[in-house]
Amino acid sequence: ASPPGYGGPMQGMQLQGMPMQGGPMGGPPQTGYPQNGGGYPGTFSAPPQQPVNDPMWGYFTTIAGQDGEIDAEELQRCLTQTGISGTYTPFSLETCRIMIAMLDRDMTGKLGFIEFKELFAALSSWKQNFMMFDQDRSGTVEPHEMTQSISAMGYRISPQALNAVIKRYSKAGRIYFDDYVACAVKLRALTESFRRRDQMQQGAVNFQYDDFILCTMSI
Numbered sequence: 606a607s608p609p610g611y612g613g614p615m616q617g618m619q620l621q622g623m624p625m626q627g628g629p630m631g632g633p634p635q636t637g638y639p640q641n642g643g644g645y646p647g648t649f650s651a652p653p654q655q656p657v658n659d660p661m662w663g664y665f666t667t668i669a670g671q672d673g674e675i676d677a678e679e680l681q682r683c684l685t686q687t688g689i690s691g692t693y694t695p696f697s698l699e700t701c702r703i704m705i706a707m708l709d710r711d712m713t714g715k716l717g718f719i720e721f722k723e724l725f726a727a728l729s730s731w732k733q734n735f736m737m738f739d740q741d742r743s744g745t746v747e748p749h750e751m752t753q754s755i756s757a758m759g760y761r762i763s764p765q766a767l768n769a770v771i772k773r774y775s776k777a778g779r780i781y782f783d784d785y786v787a788c789a790v791k792l793r794a795l796t797e798s799f800r801r802r803d804q805m806q807q808g809a810v811n812f813q814y815d816d817f818i819l820c821t822m823s824i
Contacts, residue, residue: 659718659722661718661721661722661725662718665718665721668682668683669718672715673717673718674713674715674716674717675705675715675716675721676705676714676715677698677701677702677705677714678698678701680701680704680705680716681695681696681697681698681701684696684701684728689725689728689729689732690732690782690783691732692742692744693744693781693782693783694744694781694782694783695783696783696786697783699787700783700784700786700787700790703787703790703791703794703824704724704728704786704790706790706794706823706824707724707790707793707794707824708720708723708724712823727789727793728786731785731786731789732782734754734757734758735754735782735785735786737754737757738750738751738753738754739782743779744781744782745779745780745781745782746779746780746785747778747779747780748771748775748778748779748780751770751771751774751775751780751785751788752767752771754785755767755770755788755792758789758792760792760796770788770792773788774787774788790824791824794824795820795821795824798820799820802816
């Protein structure tokens with residue numbers, strides 16, 4: 606069984622485009638954590654292409670401007686222009702901020718090119734997951750569908766924690782795509798922060814107060 610507070614692939618389920626490494630499909634992962642940060646790409650399995658040969662490079666440099674990085678406002682414009690949210694409500698500035706925080710490993714408040722590509726890969730998988738449960742294309746999912754979606758991404762958390770998460774990200778009893786992505790970002794970022802500190806992979810970590818604030822308030 607997976608240690609408490611961690612995740613493993615949902616039994617018998619693997620979403621297309623969401624590679625899950627570790628044990629065979631439907632079997633427990635070796636680490637007991639959500640694979641690839643919870644059922645979506647977290648790192649590249651192969652070295653990325655040189656930027657000059659990458660089709661996204663020209664687009665990135667146009668959005669990024671002279672500093673060569675993308676901040677939250679630039680990311681919001683970029684995501685709106687690309688139409689990645691489709692018919693769903695465009696991403697709020699706050700959601701764009703936490704997207705950057707999830708991948709901002711050098712703490713600059715901006716994304717470089719590799720981080721930009723990593724975010725697009727994650728967003729594509731989250732959107733695919735959301736659409737699987739939003740079958741009526743209303744742009745929302747119901748609480749029980751959100752619970753299934755979180756399990757499909759590989760997380761194993763208690764009913765009490767799930768209930769708190771759903772209440773935090775729901776409006777009038779439904780979860781919109783923007784809030785769904787914000788939830789997925791926080792689950793991934795906080796799980797990765799916890800995993801780095803749980804060197805024995807026991808599902809328990811002792812936090813210093815300042816470290817706890819750093820982990821939770823920076824996302």
